[in-house]
Amino acid sequence: MCRAAQYGxxxxxxxxxxxxYIYKWKNxxxxxxxxxxxxxxxxxxxxxxxxxxxxxxxxTFADKPSEIGVNHLAELIKIALAEVPADKxxxxxxxxxxxxxxxxxPKPKQTALLQSMCTYLQASxxxxxxxxxxxxxxxxxxxxxxxxxxxxxxxxxxxDHPEEHDHGxxxxxxxxxxxxxxxxxxxxxxxxxESEKHSNDLKLVRMRTLDGSPAEYKVFTATWLxxxxxxxxxxxxxxxxxxxxxxxxxxxxxxxxxVGLTTTLRGDYVEGKIDEPVLVGTGKFxxxxxxxxxxxxxxxxxxxxxxxxxxxxxxxxxFDINHFVG
Numbered sequence: 001m002c003r004a005a006q007y008g009x010x011x012x013x014x015x016x017x018x019x020x021y022i023y024k025w026k027n028x029x030x031x032x033x034x035x036x037x038x039x040x041x042x043x044x045x046x047x048x049x050x051x052x053x054x055x056x057x058x059x060t061f062a063d064k065p066s067e068i069g070v071n072h073l074a075e076l077i078k079i080a081l082a083e084v085p086a087d088k089x090x091x092x093x094x095x096x097x098x099x100x101x102x103x104x105x106p107k108p109k110q111t112a113l114l115q116s117m118c119t120y121l122q123a124s125x126x127x128x129x130x131x132x133x134x135x136x137x138x139x140x141x142x143x144x145x146x147x148x149x150x151x152x153x154x155x156x157x158x159x160d161h162p163e164e165h166d167h168g169x170x171x172x173x174x175x176x177x178x179x180x181x182x183x184x185x186x187x188x189x190x191x192x193x194e195s196e197k198h199s200n201d202l203k204l205v206r207m208r209t210l211d212g213s214p215a216e217y218k219v220f221t222a223t224w225l226x227x228x229x230x231x232x233x234x235x236x237x238x239x240x241x242x243x244x245x246x247x248x249x250x251x252x253x254x255x256x257x258x259v260g261l262t263t264t265l266r267g268d269y270v271e272g273k274i275d276e277p278v279l280v281g282t283g284k285f286x287x288x289x290x291x292x293x294x295x296x297x298x299x300x301x302x303x304x305x306x307x308x309x310x311x312x313x314x315x316x317x318x319f320d321i322n323h324f325v326g
Contacts, residue, residue, distance in 0.1 A: 004030030015101025015181035017055040020076040040211040042160040059101035069120030094127035100182030141223020145185030149176040171321040182228040187221040191318040256288035257281030
C-alpha cells in the first residue's frame with residue numbers, strides 16, 4: 001500500500017439525491033519527489049476512486065432530521081469505507097456540501113438538518129470532521145458554479161495544457177453551464193474587455209502547481225434558484241394548469257411531450273384511467289417553445305446591464321473564445 005496516498009470524501013447533497021465522491025492523491029512531498037520538470041508546472045493529480053448517488057435528496061428529511069443519518073448517510077458512508085483503507089480513515093477529511101434543494105428550505109429547517117448530519121457523521125465515523133460549520137454546509141449557487149467551473153477545466157485539461165485549448169485571444173478555459181434539480185448555474189472567464197468592464201463582478205480563483213507557482217483566473221458566476229430541471233418543470237406544469245382552467249379539467253394538453261404520452265402532473269407514466277388530472281402529450285414543438293420561453297423571464301427588469309435570463313446580470317459572452325460545457 002502506498003503510504004504517500006491521501007484521501008478525501010465529499011458528499012454532494014443535491015435536490016434529487018446525494019452523491020458520494022472519494023478522491024485520492026499523493027501527498028505533496030511524494031508528488032514533488034516523483035515529478036518531472038514538466039509535471040512540476042501542472043496542478044496536483046487527483047484520482048476519483050468512486051462515485052455513487054442515492055435518492056431522495058437530503059431536503060426530504062426536513063421534517064424528520066433525526067432520521068437522516070441511519071436512513072440516508074449510512075449507505076454513503078459504507079461506500080466510502082469500502083474505498084478508503086482502514087488505516088487512512090482517521091487521516092481522511094469528510095465534507096458535505098448541500099445545494100439548491102436545501103437552499104429552498106426555511107433557515108430553521110436547514111440548521112436542524114445540518115446539525116443532525118454533522119452529529120451523525122461525528123458519532124458514527126472516524127473521518128476528520130472537527131468543525132461542523134466548515135465541513136457540513138449549504139453552499140451558495142455562485143460557489144456551486146465556481147466549483148463546477150474548476151472541475152470542468154481540470155478534467156478537460158484547460159489549466160495544465162493551455163496550448164491544446166487555445167480559443168483565441170489568449171483564452172484557454174471553458175465556460176460551465178449546470179442545471180441541477182432546483183437551480184441552474186453559469187461560470188466562465190469573460191474576455192479581456194468584459195473582464196475590465198465588469199471587474200467588480202468577478203471572483204479571483206488562485207491555484208498552485210506542484211512547484212508552488214500561482215495560476216490565477218478571473219471568473220464570473222451566477223445562479224438561478226428555481227431554474228433547475230425539477231423546479232423549472234414544476235413552473236411549466238403550473239403554467240399549463242393555469243392556462244387550461246385548473247381544477248375544472250382532467251386532461252391537460254402538453255405540447256412538449258410526445259403525442260399520446262400520458263403522465264401525472266408529477267411526471268409519472270400513466271396507463272389507462274386514473275382518478276387525478278393528467279398531462280397528455282400533443283407533440284407540438286413550436287407550441288412547446290412558445291409556452292416555455294416566458295418562463296425564462298427575459299422580460300424582467302435588468303437593473304445591471306447586460307442580463308441573461310430572469311433579470312440576472314451576466315457579462316457579455318464572447319462566443320468566439322467562450323466555449324461552454326453543459
